[in-house]
Amino acid sequence: MKLSLSGTLFSVAACAVIALSVPSASSAGDTIKFGVAGPHSGDLASYGLPSINAAKLVIDKINAKGGINGKKIEMLVEDDVCKPEIATNTATKLVSDGVDVVLGHICSGATKAAMPIYKDAGILVMSPSATSDELTLSGDYPNFFRTIAPNAAQSPAMVDFAINKLGFTKIAVIHDKGDYGKPLAEGAKKYIEEGGKAKVVLFEGITPGAMDYSAIVQKIKKSGADVVIFGGYHPEASKIVTIMKKKRLKTAFVSDDGVKDDTFIKVAGKAAEGVYTAGPQDNSTNAMATDAKKEHKAAFKKDPGAFFEGAYAATIAMLNAIEKADSTKLEDLKKVLQTEKVATPVGDVSFDKNGDAIGVGFSMYVVKDGKYVVVK
Amino acid sequence: MDYFIELFFSGLTRGSIYALIALGYTMVYGIIGLINFAHGEIYMIGAFTAFIVATVLSIYGFPLLAIVVIAGVAAVVWSSSYAYTIEKIAYKPLRHAPRLSPLISAIGMSIFLQNYVLLAQTSDFLPFPALIPEFAFMEPIAHIVGSSDLVILITTFIVMIILTIIIKFSKIGKAMRATAQDRMMATLVGINVNSVISATFIVGSALAAIGGLLIASHIGQINFYIGFIAGIKAFTAAVLGGIGSIPGAVLGSLILGLTESFATGYVSSDYEDVFAFSLLVLILIFKPSGLLGKTTNQKV
Numbered sequence: 001m002k003l004s005l006s007g008t009l010f011s012v013a014a015c016a017v018i019a020l021s022v023p024s025a026s027s028a029g030d031t032i033k034f035g036v037a038g039p040h041s042g043d044l045a046s047y048g049l050p051s052i053n054a055a056k057l058v059i060d061k062i063n064a065k066g067g068i069n070g071k072k073i074e075m076l077v078e079d080d081v082c083k084p085e086i087a088t089n090t091a092t093k094l095v096s097d098g099v100d101v102v103l104g105h106i107c108s109g110a111t112k113a114a115m116p117i118y119k120d121a122g123i124l125v126m127s128p129s130a131t132s133d134e135l136t137l138s139g140d141y142p143n144f145f146r147t148i149a150p151n152a153a154q155s156p157a158m159v160d161f162a163i164n165k166l167g168f169t170k171i172a173v174i175h176d177k178g179d180y181g182k183p184l185a186e187g188a189k190k191y192i193e194e195g196g197k198a199k200v201v202l203f204e205g206i207t208p209g210a211m212d213y214s215a216i217v218q219k220i221k222k223s224g225a226d227v228v229i230f231g232g233y234h235p236e237a238s239k240i241v242t243i244m245k246k247k248r249l250k251t252a253f254v255s256d257d258g259v260k261d262d263t264f265i266k267v268a269g270k271a272a273e274g275v276y277t278a279g280p281q282d283n284s285t286n287a288m289a290t291d292a293k294k295e296h297k298a299a300f301k302k303d304p305g306a307f308f309e310g311a312y313a314a315t316i317a318m319l320n321a322i323e324k325a326d327s328t329k330l331e332d333l334k335k336v337l338q339t340e341k342v343a344t345p346v347g348d349v350s351f352d353k354n355g356d357a358i359g360v361g362f363s364m365y366v367v368k369d370g371k372y373v374v375v376k
Numbered sequence: 377m378d379y380f381i382e383l384f385f386s387g388l389t390r391g392s393i394y395a396l397i398a399l400g401y402t403m404v405y406g407i408i409g410l411i412n413f414a415h416g417e418i419y420m421i422g423a424f425t426a427f428i429v430a431t432v433l434s435i436y437g438f439p440l441l442a443i444v445v446i447a448g449v450a451a452v453v454w455s456s457s458y459a460y461t462i463e464k465i466a467y468k469p470l471r472h473a474p475r476l477s478p479l480i481s482a483i484g485m486s487i488f489l490q491n492y493v494l495l496a497q498t499s500d501f502l503p504f505p506a507l508i509p510e511f512a513f514m515e516p517i518a519h520i521v522g523s524s525d526l527v528i529l530i531t532t533f534i535v536m537i538i539l540t541i542i543i544k545f546s547k548i549g550k551a552m553r554a555t556a557q558d559r560m561m562a563t564l565v566g567i568n569v570n571s572v573i574s575a576t577f578i579v580g581s582a583l584a585a586i587g588g589l590l591i592a593s594h595i596g597q598i599n600f601y602i603g604f605i606a607g608i609k610a611f612t613a614a615v616l617g618g619i620g621s622i623p624g625a626v627l628g629s630l631i632l633g634l635t636e637s638f639a640t641g642y643v644s645s646d647y648e649d650v651f652a653f654s655l656l657v658l659i660l661i662f663k664p665s666g667l668l669g670k671t672t673n674q675k676v
Contacts, residue, residue, distance in 0.1 A: 177646065205646040209605050211393065212595050214386035214525075215640035215648075221519075222379050235501050235597070242596045248519045267503045267597045 031074040032067075032322060034059060034315075035094040037104035037114070039082040048106045050304050051128055051311035052077055055103050057295050058315040068323045080105055084113035091117040099123060100328040101318045103311060108132035115141045122330045126318055128310030133183070136354040143330050145337060145355040147310040147317065147346055148280070149362060151180075154256055155187030155231075157278050157362040162227045162254045163198045165364070165375070166276075172202035172225035172251075174216065174240070176232030184231035184256055201225045208236055217243045220251060227252040234259045237275075238268035245271040252276070257362070265370055272367045281346065282363040282374045283309055289345035313344030317351075382520050383641040384634070389525040389594075391633025392532035396587030397610035398617070398625040399539065400580030406556045406620040407576045409475070413482040414462055415584060416607020417489035418455050420600065422585025423504070423592040424493060426451040430505050444507050451585040458489075459581035460574055468570070486607075493600040500599065507593040524594040531590060535583060536626060543622065548575055556620070609652075616656050618669020627667055631655070 036055050038048030052075075059073045067073060076099055080087040087110035094102060095117060101124045105111040111130040118125050119141060126145040127135075133152045135144050162168050171192055175185030182205065189200050202223040206216055217240065220228060228244075228251055230237055237259040244251065253275045260277040268275075283289040292312045296304040318333070320342045325332035341350045349357045365372040397419050404412045430447040438446070466485045470478040508524040543549040554562040555572045563569050591606070592598045609632065617628025632652055639651035659667065 204644055207645070207648055209601070210648070211591060211602075211606060211609070212386075212390060214389065215383055215637040216645045218379065218382045218386060219641055219645070235599075238501070238597060239595050246518070246522045246524070263501055267501050269503055269596070271596075 031072050032101075032319075032328065033097065033099045034073050034075050034319075035097075035099035035102035035104070036075060036077045037080055037087070037090050037094060037102055038106035039110075040077065040079040042081040044082040044107065047129060047306050048079075048082070048104075050306060050308040051103055051106065051314075053296060053300055053304065054128075054292070054308050054311035055315045057292070057299060058312060058319065062319060068319060069326055073319070080107075080110050080114070082107040082110050084109045087111070087114040088117060090114060095121045095123065101126070101322065101333070103128070103314055103318070105130065106307070108135065111135060111144075115144055119143050124318060124321075124328075124330055124333045126314040128314050129307040136356045139354070141355070142334075145314075145317075145351050145357075147313045147344070147349065147357050147360060148307070149360050150356055151184065152187055153356075154278050154362055155184050156191050157364065158184075158229055158254050158256065159188050159191045159195070159198075161276065161278075161364045161375075162229060162252075163192070163195065166227065166252060166254075168227040168252065169198045170201045170223075170225045170227070171198050172220050172223055172228045173200055173204075174202070174220070174228055174230045174232075175205050176208045176236050177205035178208065178232060180258055181230075181232035181256075185229070188229050188231065206232075206236060206240075208232070213240050213243050214247070216240070217247050217249065220244075221247065221249055225251055227254055230255040230259065232256070232258060234261045234264035234267070238264050238272070241268050241271040241275055254278075254364075260365060260372060265367055265372075273369075275367045276375070277365050277367075277372070278362040279365050279372065280363070281361055283346055284374075286345055286347060288343060292345045309345040313346045313349065313357075316344050317342050317349065378520065379641065383637045385521045385525055387634035387637030388630065389528050389633070390637060391613075391630035392528050393587050393591045393606075393629075394610045394613045394633055395626045395629035396532060396535065396583045396590075397606055398614040398629045399622065400584050401611050401614040402617075402619055402622060402625040403552075403576050403580045405614070406622075407552060407573055408467070408471070408559075410467060410478050410482065411611070411619075412467075412577075412580075413479070413607065413611075414466075414485035414489060415459075415580065416603035416605075416610070417486050417493075418459050418462075418581045418603070419584040419588045419606055420493065420598070420603030421458055421489065422451040422455040422581070422588030423598045423602065424497060424588075424600075425454040425585070426507075426589040426592065427502060427504055427598055430507060434505060440507070440509060443505075447507065448586065448589055451589050452582045455581045455585035455588070456578040459577040463574060463577045468573075486604075490600055490604070497600065501597045502599065504592040504596050504598050506596065507589065524590075528590045528594060531586065535586060539579070539583070539622070542579070548572070552576060612652070612656055615666055616659055618666030621666070621668045621670070624666055624668030631667075 036052050038051055039045050040048050063072050076097055078090040078094055080090040087105055091114035105114055106129045108130040111127055124143055128147050131151050133150050173185050173189050175181040189203055192198050192200050237255055241253055255277045257279045260279040265272045289309050321333045321336040324336045337351045341348045347359050349359050352358050364375045366375050400415045426447040429450040430443050433443045462485055466481045467478050470481055508527045511523045514523045551567045551572045555569055559569055613629040613632045614625045617624030635655050636648050636652050640648050
């Protein structure tokens with residue numbers, strides 16, 4: 001673990017503390033206050049609770065070794081129930097308690113509501129799960145970072161896969177006209193056209209929930225596309241692939257993580273075989289990820305749950321930045337996060353100028369014998 | 377040309393399904409002047425019944441033909457008994473109430489049935505077994521007209537003929553027509569209006585149940601919400617053709633299905649619904665009673 005303090009580093013850091021000991025208001029105490037915010041009760045609690053456990057595992061390990069630069073880390077846990085109106089209270093509470101960095105929030109909506117409060121207080125926030133493009137790409141939240149790829153990263157992942165891995169050149173882009181599917185499809189179209197290696201032969205929206213999609217399938221056939229890239233959810237995708245099979249189309253089907261659901265395989269049955277979908281990065285070969293899971297099992301006697309790896313990674317990344325910068329000031333932390341790579345369960349990550357983790361992305365899966373299998 | 381034929385058949389298939397559902401709307405409207413908004417849910421219940429029966433029977437290893445027949449009969453019986461009960465509970469007590477009351481009751485019934493199936497079954501999509509096999513003789517043209525398209529077209533055609541014969545020549549058919557023309561007069565000449573109305577609900581929902589089985593088998597999935605969209609589209613088709621008119625419902629459905637299919641094929645599927653509903657608006661502007669509707673003084 002990179003966080004354990006080597007002797008030289010410790011002495012350098014200690015010197016730095018002495019040299020620059022102008023305590024800022026928020027780090028006046030002799031502990032580092034580490035906030036954890038997210039849904040810890042309610043129907044989305046299963047998304048938020050794993051991040052508390054992840055933070056606890058990392059922090060306990062560091063505290064056992066004497067803390068960071070001589071300071072112990074104290075956890076402040078606040079529940080936002082994934083609701084924007086409550087998230088603002090959560091953020092206010094954490095800020096007034098003098099928190100130094102925050103792990104969270106979990107839901108994009110709640111995160112957006114809470115961010116202005118942290119921004120005014122100059123506090124670093126890192127989410128393991130909020131994927132809304134706006135959070136990083138709008139530039140409105142310079143103090144926001146995340147260890148999960150934004151929605152916008154999915155389109156290039158799908159397109160790269162279809163063109164470079166599968167070698168297709170004629171692409172039909174279909175979407176469901178919805179808030180999730182349409183931006184994905186538009187992103188894919190733009191990316192294909194900019195790349196210049198392949199052509200978009202068809203770009204259309206379908207009506208979700210319509211009774212059948214024979215006509216659009218005929219249109220795909222006529223367009224001569226050799227692959228369909230679909231932005232949307234699994235009910236429509238399973239109807240389309242079923243009809244495609246009925247009409248004897250051999251066109252490949254590449255889709256997003258809204259389709260990567262077991263219901264898709266259950267409903268589409270044989271027609272689902274050979275369908276490609278994007279999905280959250282597969283970390284099963286990362287030794288840190290497997291170790292973190294084992295730690296969790298030993299400490300809490302169960303499997304970690306959603307976003308655990310991302311939360312574990314975010315905790316390490318933030319504490320590493322505090323250690324390296326020997327400060328909890330936003331500017332100092334940002335500099336470390338954006339320049340230095342740190343080993344985490346989601347890979348060796350640093351962050352780009354928007355706050356998105358570089359090297360964290362999507363893996364592509366293929367349906368094989370009724371299961372999603374990672375395509376290497 | 378191939379492309380045109382493909383779109384034509386996919387439009388025809390879609391139109392046939394709309395027709396099976398639209399007939400229920402139009403028959404009920406013709407007799408008691410009520411738009412039965414719960415009719416889409418009857419279609420959905422038909423599909424669910426067929427799903428449950430077919431799944432159970434295939435576990436016991438019944439041959440496919442037997443499964444189709446038994447599931448079809450079960451769906452028809454089950455849907456009809458639902459429709460019969462709904463009429464008795466939700467519409468009959470309101471027969472002499474202002475027109476708006478049974479309409480609201482129908483909307484309430486529709487919401488109730490959706491949520492009932494949601495709670496009793498599941499909110500998830502369920503895989504519907506392929507009850508219509510892939511015929512070997514269809515293989516050379518499977519890319520244009522699939523086996524399930526063919527079965528849907530033929531079934532709808534046969535059902536239409538049977539329905540026409542019932543309405544034109546049978547005793548209950550004559551009673552239905554008489555009740556539709558003048559309910560009071562029909563009572564005076566000794567027709568039991570209540571049982572005629574029940575019979576209308578039963579026939580209409582039997583058609584919807586057959587539609588439910590066919591379309592579910594065609595697209596391979598069902599959930600509790602499918603009745604809503606199917607119901608809206610079929611209702612549109614019934615209005616297009618002239619609500620209350622049986623040939624009108626069939627004509628309206630086929631026109632709607634073909635319009636949607638060609639709009640998707642030649643313009644853009646983004647505008648599929650825009651074309652369908654623009655057509656409806658245009659027809660209603662120039663012929664307010666629908667294509668084959670009779671001009672009556674006032675019904676809703």
